[in-house]
Each structure stands twice: as C-alpha cells, then as structure tokens.
Amino acid sequence: MPPLDLTATSVDLTRMICDIPSVSGDEVALADLIAASMRDLAHLEVYRDGDTIVARTQLGRAQRVVIAGHIDTVPINGNVPTREVAIDGAPFLWGRGTVDMKAGVAVQLKLAAELTDPRVDITWMWYDHEEVDADLNGLTRLAATRPDLFAADFAILGEPSNGAVEGGCNGNMRVIVRTHGVRAHSARAWVGENAIHKAAPVLARLAEYRPREVPVDGLVYREGLNAVRITGGVAGNVIPDLCEVEVNYRFAPSRSAEEAEGHVRDVFAGFELDVVDIAVGARPGLDAPLAQEFVAAVGAEARPKYGWTDVARFSAMGVPAVNYGPGDPMLAHHDEERVSHAQIEDVERGLRAWLSAP
Template sequence: MPVSPAPSDTDVAARLAGRTLELVDVASESRSEARLAAHVARVLRDGGAEVTELGDSCILARPPGTSPGVMLAGHLDTVPAQDNIPGSIDAERVRGLGASDMKGALAVMIELVLAGAPYSALFFPREELPSTESALVPLLQRSPVEAELVIVMEPTDGELHAGCVGNINATWTFRGRSGHSARPWAAENAITRAALGIATLASAPVLPVQFHGLTFHEVASVTRINGGIAANVIPETCTAQVNFRYAPGRTPDAAEARLRELCGGLGELEITGNAASAPVALEHPLAQRLIDAGELAVAPKQAWTPVAEFAQFGYPAVNFGPGAPAQAHRRDESVEIARLLHAHRVLEALAT
C-alpha cells in the first residue's frame, strides 16, 4: 500500500492559518466561552478524536488509542473586543481578537490531535480573569488528568519560557478629611496622601532575582486610581489598585509581606488576589527533549501563566507557543503564520 507523502510546509501553514481565523471569528470573551468550547469539541469529534467534556467549558481531546505522556494546554477566552472581530488573513499573518493570545496556539493543538500526534490537549476557559475565577484549579481538583509534562501554549515567540512570576493584586486606600477646596488647610487631602505613597512605591527599584540560572524581575505598579467627589471638595478617600509580580522561590505569604514593605506602611493595603509563582521545570527530561527538538531559546516567563496552577497539583509545566507576548491584548493583535508552522513542526519533532 503506498504511503501518503507528508504534508508540505505550505499545506500545513495554510491549514493552521485557516483554523486560527476560524477560531478568531468565534467570539469567546471571558465568561462567554461556551460557544467556542462546543465548536472545538465538534471539530475534534468530526475529525475522529476522542473528546471528553469535563464541564464548565473544559475539553480534553486525544487521538484514538493513544496514551500520551505530554499534554498541551490552552485557554479558550480572550480579553474584551476592541473592534477586532471578525479577523482577517494575509500572506504573513492572521489578525484579530485573540490571534496571538491564544487562538493560534489552539489551532496548533487541534491540528496536531487531528493529525494523530500522541498528545492530549486540554482546552479551558477564564484564564484572562483574576485567579479567583480560575476554571483550571476546580477542574484539576475534581478531574485530575494524566500527564508527565504539560506544555502551556501561552505566547512565547516560539521560545521556551520556564516558570512564571507570581501575581498579587491589592487595593491601597488612603484616608483624609473632606472640606471646601477654598480652605484646604481645614481639611486633609486623601489624594495628596496617595500621591506620597505612590511616589514611595514608584521609587523602589526593579529587583532582579536569579532562580535556576534564569533572571526574573520583581516589580510593583499602580494600575488604577480613584478619588474625589466634586471639583470644589477636598477628597477624604482615595483608592489605588496595585499589582506586584514576584519571582519563583518567594512564597505567597512572603510576597505579601514584601509588598507591604514596598508601600512603606502608608495607607491601608488589602490583598484581593495572590496567584503563586511557578517553579522552573527545565530539569524534566521531556522539557529537555522539547528544547532539543526545536533548538529552542530558553527564557524566564516574566508574566503569570497557568503553569503555576499545574505546578500546584504536581504537574511539571513549561510555556511554549506561537504567539508573541508583545501582540497580546492589542487592538491590532496578530500572529505570524510562520510561527504557527514552527510550533507545529517542533511539537511534531518532539512526538517522534
């Protein structure tokens, strides 16, 4: 019986690009992923894959009869649209909401399973929301999955990004006493107090932290601020939202203590979310095989990703995907077709 020739790069790239555009055009903003989950499940079933729906728009798929040691994982949701859906395609890129983060990666996952590559593929919702709304943690609690290594296909520009930084969100409240703006000496301005606190935080240098040979950076930022009720009233309350990214090796409790230290004891700091960092899994033999399969550059993941949630449940996990971190969440978001092909070929090579 003649053996069918392997698909050419041109054919695979065209299929990946078309699949990415197809997924972009199925809206799936966070909390509204059910339609895309149903679409992905249908595409995989129609292509002959074994599909298990795990509830809450979580889907596990694999080629029939395989028992994969490596699991590919990707989130179905996107940030809110910015007039960038439906998408479009040209000779070099697929453009549109979620193209880079991370519907291009979902397309790679789908096409590998349909081609019979010995991977399981896990699709899940609500990654773009605070960790308190995670769908992955409850899933792993109720339905543990089998995997020796998890490859989370977050945007990495085709590099392997190891570990991830932890992520604290906090509300920082400053209090004063209201009064007439014509007589500010008779009041205490909460915004002025907030400005002093924010200046203290902003003066703290970025802290580089070496962990397993990689340099992560600890950094705190004020991301939102709100205060005042009228143009002629000295405000009695001002609140700021603070985000702190901390390196692997620092526990969540130690990270909270460090953020309070950076805030200089000023104002009232309420921690509203604390997603732990993830260890570096580069010593795992399958991670080394992945690096070798694509001759991949290795870098620290200077962001939070679900590798931390997998690590919480004992799964070694790394980040590798075709998207570009610099493209994520942009109005003009896009993914390079060449990167889609690269990710597909690297994972093919790992499988063999």
C-alpha cells in the same frame, strides 16, 4: 456551523476558529465544534465540562504530557473576521485571537487529530474563561471536579511566546494602600486634612523603588512594583478624607505568597494596606527530564515568562510546565493583533517533531 476541517493547514485552521467569536462567557459555539471534532477521532477519549474540552490518548505510555490552550478572547473591537496582511513581505494573519491564543489552539487541534501514535500519552485541554476572573477559569473548575485529568509528567501551555520556550511565570499581586484625612470645605482647607496629599509618600516610594532581577533555576525573572490606579475625592470644593492607591507587584517565582506580601508591607510600612488579589508564580520546570528533551527537540531558546499564566496552576499541582506558542505577547489584546504564518508553522513543526520522536 460546518464542522472544523482538521485536515486544513494550521494557518487555515487558525483563521477558521478566529472567525468564530468566543469572547469570555460566549465560548459555547467554538466549544461545541471542538467537542464534535474530537469525538470523531477513535484514538481519543473525550470529556466535557461546561465549555472545557479534554481529549486524551490511553496508549499505556510510561509518561504523560498535558498540552493546553484557552479558547476565549478579550472583546472584539472591529478585528473579526480575520484577514491576511503582509509585513516586510512576510504573510501574517490579522484579527482578534490570532495571538492570544487561537493560533496555539489551532496547532494543538491539528496535532491532536493527526498524532495517533505519539511517544507519550497526551492529554489535550481546551478551556474557557481564561481572560476573566480566576474563579471562572475552566481549569479552576476542572481541577475541582476532575483533578485526575491533571496527572502528568510535564505540561505545555500554548500561550504566545514568539515561538520560544518560556519557563514558569512571575507571581502577581494587587494591593490597596490607603491614606485618611478629614473632610472640610476647600475654602477653609486648614480645618481639614487632605488624604490625597498624604498619598504623596506612597508615590515617592514607588518612584524610588528599584525592582530586582532574580535568577531562578537558570532563568532571570524581572520583578516590578507599580501604581496602576489612584482613587480619591468627594467634590470640587471638598477636601478629601480618603485616597486609595492600587499597586501591582510582579514577583519572581522563587517568592512564596507570604514572602511577596511581607515585602510589599515592608515597602509601605506605616500605611494601611490590604491585599486584594494574589497568584503565586511557577518555577521554570526546565530541570525535568521531559522538559529538557522538549527544549532540545523544538530547538527553541528558553526564556523566563514575566506575566502570569496558567502554567502556575500545573506547577501548584506538582506538574512542571512551560509556555510555548506562536505570536508576539506584546500584541496580545492589541487592536492590531496578528501572527506570522511562519511562527504558526514553526510551532507545529516543533511540537510534532518532539511528540513523534521514537
């Protein structure tokens, strides 16, 4: 492939990298191009771990910022190559990855090349396998092998935020609630016990549940407790002896993992319950001086992040972190994924202004 043209506009650079398929597990071609492009830049020290690329300045500044973005996407569904579309007269770039999150990565690549004398030292991270299991995530691997690369005073993740600053993120938990019965022929149902019927109180509790709105460090996070999958049944003429309800809990970053689990167990008291996945959230991090300077410099509104993102990884390592990137999160993974030129340019302008300020 031809090398990335880092002198191109951030919009054109977005188009270039979106047109290089990089579905999770197949990031190598894009990672190769990013690594080659960064190694040509004398002001950056480059390190590669699998398909994760780290490029950092070593200018001896008093403070360091990590700026990160994932290079993988969910599967393509007829939406590559990219194309230009107009919505209400405004230009948009349409295609897989434009929102989640190659527009943010394109801005970062351009700034990494051009900001040779930033006000802070910068560690740029472009990582693989974000869209799949956490144990495959490039940041998981990097934190285990090179935790020193995460040392920083502040971190910015380029996840789509509509160009706003989204502080922290909610935690995420999945549990399985089980009900048991006794199998029997459906023609003689009275000799069995229907496990699916026994799940009705579980669904009733979910329908009656009123999620909290929780203020955390000046931002209000909305929680949610919802059934996302139900499995049960043996055959069309058999009373089922097992039903499983999978429940997803999005909880405010002020709750610990233990507190979140305790709350869910209280809601489903009397039922068998197993926790199958949990990831704690991240507090907003907006009380950090660098974060306050950043929000003021980019002129963006600070909001809570309702979904879980990798800012939680930085927060767990003691680095306050926010989400800041172009693109509407509602269009992430959507077949009509698209990002406006204006948002790409605005995010580039905001980051450039803050990182270049004296």
